Amino acid sequence: MGEQKLSFDDVAVGDEAPVLTHELTRTDLVKYAGASGDFNPMHHDETLAKAAGQPSVFGHGMFSMGLLGTALTDYVGIGNLTRFSVRFARQTWPDEVLSSRIVVTARREEDGRKLVDLAVTLANAEGEQKVVGEATAELSDPG
Amino acid sequence: MSDEVVSEEVLKGIIGKSTGTSKVVVERGPVTHFADAVRSASPIYHDPAAAKAAGFDAIPAPPTWPFVMDFSGKFPEMQVGDTPSPHPLATVLGPLLASGALLLHGEQEFIYHRPVVVGDVLVGKGSIVDAYRKESKGKTMTFVVSQTDWSDEATGEPVVTVRYNTICRA
Numbered sequence: 001m002g003e004q005k006l007s008f009d010d011v012a013v014g015d016e017a018p019v020l021t022h023e024l025t026r027t028d029l030v031k032y033a034g035a036s037g038d039f040n041p042m043h044h045d046e047t048l049a050k051a052a053g054q055p056s057v058f059g060h061g062m063f064s065m066g067l068l069g070t071a072l073t074d075y076v077g078i079g080n081l082t083r084f085s086v087r088f089a090r091q092t093w094p095d096e097v098l099s100s101r102i103v104v105t106a107r108r109e110e111d112g113r114k115l116v117d118l119a120v121t122l123a124n125a126e127g128e129q130k131v132v133g134e135a136t137a138e139l140s141d142p143g
Numbered sequence: 144m145s146d147e148v149v150s151e152e153v154l155k156g157i158i159g160k161s162t163g164t165s166k167v168v169v170e171r172g173p174v175t176h177f178a179d180a181v182r183s184a185s186p187i188y189h190d191p192a193a194a195k196a197a198g199f200d201a202i203p204a205p206p207t208w209p210f211v212m213d214f215s216g217k218f219p220e221m222q223v224g225d226t227p228s229p230h231p232l233a234t235v236l237g238p239l240l241a242s243g244a245l246l247l248h249g250e251q252e253f254i255y256h257r258p259v260v261v262g263d264v265l266v267g268k269g270s271i272v273d274a275y276r277k278e279s280k281g282k283t284m285t286f287v288v289s290q291t292d293w294s295d296e297a298t299g300e301p302v303v304t305v306r307y308n309t310i311c312r313a
Contacts (some may be wrong), residue, residue: 002258003187003197022182035173035180037214062210062249066181069206078187078258079203085252085306 008107008114008139013063017075017102022067024096030062038057042123059092064122064131071100072120076137086133092097099126105134114139144160146244149235149285154274157235162269163226165217166296169263173215174204181205194260204259209293209303210251212265231271231311235287239311249286250308256301262294263273272306285311 038060041048050055062063063087067071072081092098099122106117115136122131178188180262183205186193194202204212229237240246259265273288 006149020182028182031180035177036211038211062207062251063181065251066177066205066207070181070183073183073185073206074278078185078205079199081253081255083252083254085250087250088248107202143296 001103002079002140003073003077004140005080006075006116006139008116008141010106011055011104011116011139013104014102017063017071017100020071020074020100022098024092024094026057026094026100027060027074028058028063029094032060032066036060036062046079056094059094061088061131064092064098065133066086067098068100068102068120068122068131068133072118072135072137075102076116076118076139080137080139081135082115082138083136084133085135086131088130089132090128090130092124092130094130098122098130099125102135105132114141148238148244151276154235154276154285157231157271157287158274160231160271161225162231162271162291164223165213165267165269165291166221166223166264167212168218168269169204169212169215169216169259169261169265171261173212173308174202174208174261175270177208177211178205181207187190199258199260201260201262204261205307206253206255207251209253209291209305210260210307211289212259213267232287232289235274235285236309238312239285239313242313244285244311244313247308247310247312250306252304252306254304254306256303259293259302263302264304265293266296267291267293267305283313286312 101121103119118135123129149263272290277284287309289307293302
């Protein structure tokens with residue numbers, strides 16, 4: 001079960017997925033808060049965030065991981081991930097331009113399953129890494 | 144003294160402890176809103192016909208959905224009510240937060256056994272899988288790793304494992 005998007009035969013180590021780029025807005029944070037139920041005011045209430053010593057509201061780590069998830073499924077197809085793991089390295093800020101980078105690090109067959117390992121990062125325009133992790137997708141070949 | 148807010152015995156004592164069972168229903172509206180919120184443009188999250196054409200029985204959920212599915216799908220009348228009191232996470236994080244420590248989401252991991260789809264009723268068994276301390280730049284970092292193993296209520300088959308690493312910096 002899964003969207004056919006990438007064929008195992010067409011993947012090579014070192015391949016990179018199309019880059020997903022997005023300029024973070026406060027509306028993104030409000031939408032993510034509403035959709036996830038994470039109403040920590042540091043992500044939507046500028047007054048409280050500044051009172052807590054932050055320069056402004058900042059992004060949910062899980063919004064960044066969600067954005068990377070979208071970049072991943074755009075590449076390997078929805079429903080094909082077997083693992084997705086990240087470390088949250090830095091906060092994200094409104095008006096930052098965030099870009100995904102997804103690189104194929106291994107292509108392997110295990111118990112008849114065709115697996116592709118990927119290194120994933122989300123960074124701002126200055127190259128500061130926000131989220132760093134890895135993922136594995138199981139691919140099938142058409143026919 | 145500050146690193147004695149929570150003793151080593153209390154910290155290690157929560158490892159292996161249950162955090163209770165959750166039961167959730169996966170519904171189309173919340174899944175679609177979530178897909179929009181993480182900026183997916185795929186019709187598969189919106190259109191049952193597109194989901195079918197891609198090989199799914201129903202609209203699937205985005206990869207990070209299992210982290211948030213408690214929020215919209217955990218109806219009170221479905222719960223078995225075995226959440227421990229005191230909650231093991233609160234046993235450690237409560238006193239640390241009260242002493243002014245900062246709570247951070249350090250790491251997040253999903254292990255997928257099959258895609259989560261609309262219509263699923265899932266049972267999640269929660270537990271604390273690790274708890275440890277590290278000194279970093281004169282600060283005490285307390286790590287607690289929580290895990291929820293979600294399975295299909297109808298078949299008992301595993302669906303997704305969600306692992307969450309909380310860091311408390313004092």
